[in-house]
Amino acid sequence: MSKGKLFLIPAPISINSPFGWDVKTLSIITEMRYFIVEEIRTARKLLRRVIPSFPIDECTFQILNEHTPPADIPTMLQPMMKGHDMGLMSEGGIPCIADPGAVLVWMAHCKNIQVIPLPGSSSIFLALAASGFNGQNFCFHGYLPVEKIARKQRIIELEQKAKHQTQIFIETPYRNISLLGSIMQYCQPTTNLCIASGLLSPNEFIKTMEIKQWKAFTPPIHRVPAVFLLGNVYLTI
Amino acid sequence: MSKGKLFLIPAPISINSPFGWDVKTLSIITEMRYFIVEEIRTARKLLRRVIPSFPIDECTFQILNEHTPPADIPTMLQPMMKGHDMGLMSEGGIPCIADPGAVLVWMAHCKNIQVIPLPGSSSIFLALAASGFNGQNFCFHGYLPVEKIARKQRIIELEQKAKHQTQIFIETPYRNISLLGSIMQYCQPTTNLCIASGLLSPNEFIKTMEIKQWKAFTPPIHRVPAVFLLGNVYLTI
Numbered sequence: 342m343s344k345g346k347l348f349l350i351p352a353p354i355s356i357n358s359p360f361g362w363d364v365k366t367l368s369i370i371t372e373m374r375y376f377i378v379e380e381i382r383t384a385r386k387l388l389r390r391v392i393p394s395f396p397i398d399e400c401t402f403q404i405l406n407e408h409t410p411p412a413d414i415p416t417m418l419q420p421m422m423k424g425h426d427m428g429l430m431s432e433g434g435i436p437c438i439a440d441p442g443a444v445l446v447w448m449a450h451c452k453n454i455q456v457i458p459l460p461g462s463s464s465i466f467l468a469l470a471a472s473g474f475n476g477q478n479f480c481f482h483g484y485l486p487v488e489k490i491a492r493k494q495r496i497i498e499l500e501q502k503a504k505h506q507t508q509i510f511i512e513t514p515y516r517n518i519s520l521l522g523s524i525m526q527y528c529q530p531t532t533n534l535c536i537a538s539g540l541l542s543p544n545e546f547i548k549t550m551e552i553k554q555w556k557a558f559t560p561p562i563h564r565v566p567a568v569f570l571l572g573n574v575y576l577t578i
Numbered sequence: 579m580s581k582g583k584l585f586l587i588p589a590p591i592s593i594n595s596p597f598g599w600d601v602k603t604l605s606i607i608t609e610m611r612y613f614i615v616e617e618i619r620t621a622r623k624l625l626r627r628v629i630p631s632f633p634i635d636e637c638t639f640q641i642l643n644e645h646t647p648p649a650d651i652p653t654m655l656q657p658m659m660k661g662h663d664m665g666l667m668s669e670g671g672i673p674c675i676a677d678p679g680a681v682l683v684w685m686a687h688c689k690n691i692q693v694i695p696l697p698g699s700s701s702i703f704l705a706l707a708a709s710g711f712n713g714q715n716f717c718f719h720g721y722l723p724v725e726k727i728a729r730k731q732r733i734i735e736l737e738q739k740a741k742h743q744t745q746i747f748i749e750t751p752y753r754n755i756s757l758l759g760s761i762m763q764y765c766q767p768t769t770n771l772c773i774a775s776g777l778l779s780p781n782e783f784i785k786t787m788e789i790k791q792w793k794a795f796t797p798p799i800h801r802v803p804a805v806f807l808l809g810n811v812y813l814t815i
Contacts, residue, residue, distance in 0.1 A: 349704075349707050349708060354697070358602075359600065359601055359602050360600075361600055361601070363596065363597075363598055364596055364598070365595075365596050435703055435704070435707045436707055437706070437707040437708075437710075437713045438703060438706060438707055438713040439713060439714055440713070442707075442713075443707075443709075443710055443711060443712060443713045443811065444710070444811055445710075446707070446708065446709070446710035447710030447711070447786065447811040448710075449710065450710050450772075450785065450786040450787070455784075456708045456710070456784055457708070457782070457784075458704040458705075458707050458708040458777070458784075460591070460698075460699035460704070460778055461697075461699060462697040462698060462699065463700070463703050465703075466672055466675060466700050466702075466703050467586075467672070467695040467697070468695075469674070469675060470586050470672045470673060470674040470675055470679075470680075470683070470695050471586060471674075471683065471693045471694070471695040472680075472683070473674075473680055473681070473682075473683035473684030473685075473686065473687050473693070474680060474684070475680060476674045476675040476676060476677070476679075476680050477676055477718075477720040478718065478719060478720055479717070479718050480716070480717040480718075480743075481714075481715065481716050481717075482715060483714040483715055506717075535687075540695070541697060545694070547692075547693055547694075547695075548687065549684065549687040550687070574680065574681055574684040
């Protein structure tokens with residue numbers, strides 16, 4: 342018996358915006374009955390919204406989030422071992438980027454299960470593209486340390502690296518203003534900062550300026566998902 | 579007079595696959611008459627394919643590629659200064675990621691022109707998602723050095739970093755097999771390598787294995803666009 346495949350299903354970056362899957366993705370998902378999701382409610386809602394006739398009550402949903410013990414993951418792959426395709430879906434964007442799905446994908450590779458990413462957007466990449474910073478050499482660091490001294494050291498270190506490599510990081514939305522304050526405090530006036538928030542939403546905001554210009558401007562990032570980038574222009578095109 | 583906006587238009591990752599723009603993107607592009615593109619022929623072909631009735635002969639296409647002198651770029655922004663929207667399109671995927679568009683976006687920010695990324699896929703991110711490697715902390719390096727000793731040093735350095743941070747790089751397709759040979763030669767047998775090639779094409783290939791397993795297997799990457807990833811599983815979900 343051949344194994345099922347693991348499809349990585351993109352979710353909307355902004356829940357308040359138009360969203361759809363392309364024709365191929367739609368046809369794959371329409372046949373799918375086994376899902377591994379970060380939150381069941383959001384996943385069911387999205388499936389109902391995009392495919393109104395989808396037989397949600399015939400489907401199995403398993404949860405994979407930051408509280409899932411890694412030991413529970415191998416069992417989740419069982420339907421694929423029995424020949425069923427499965428879909429992995431996160432709360433937003435492409436699964437496995439800044440979310441817990443990667444361990445599942447790793448285990449799928451270990452069991453020789455085919456992994457197929459379906460096309461979709463990621464807020465980190467849209468922010469990078471729209472920043473104007475070097476897109477040939479970049480690093481994503483996830484969250485910076487919360488502790489004050491460690492955070493200060495990290496920001497100064499990233500500012501140095503940003504001269505040659507775009508440095509990308511995020512923050513829990515309610516702490517965005519506080520992170521921006523730290524960046525203002527510790528970075529040099531001529532360092533370039535891009536803030537990209539509310540991507541693909543009606544309130545999308547993207548701006549690249551020097552720190553000294555940011556000091557005269559408060560971006561609309563309070564409690565809004567945002568991507569922060571320190572970088573430089575890539576002059577050698 | 580208000581300025582026009584700069585839209586970042588996604589192109590297909592694989593030219594041989596189904597591709598479309600979502601409803602919002604379609605409506606924006608349908609009204610657009612000014613384009614900055616990596617290659618005019620590909621851009622016109624894509625516009626004709628997705629929007630058969632598109633008035634291509636009424637449009638202005640400017641070229642921005644690796645041969646464009648940066649001094650020529652400010653002039654390209656002129657239509658936006660006069661109030662016209664413009665679209666930036668690369669040969670594949672999201673513009674500005676591993677291509678020359680970033681300088682234009684940078685100059686747009688300097689002139690206070692609004693930059694709007696339209697949703698689309700990037701082969702680098704799809705490869706990362708499908709690798710099973712740490713998606714919370716990763717670096718993209720573009721091309722590795724071609725010179726033998728520098729390449730060896732770089733591969734060994736990336737292998738070290740890959741223990742804690744996913745390392746992503748690419749190669750000119752006709753050199754893929756040669757790069758794979760170098761990785762085999764210089765990396766440890768238990769180092770984890772993911773190769774993702776022909777993404778979203780009918781010949782898509784994605785596999786994560788240890789170097790010692792790759793030694794017994796030749797992936798179908800000769801003259802096919804491929805992404806290489808060295809990494810590790812992110813165990814602390």
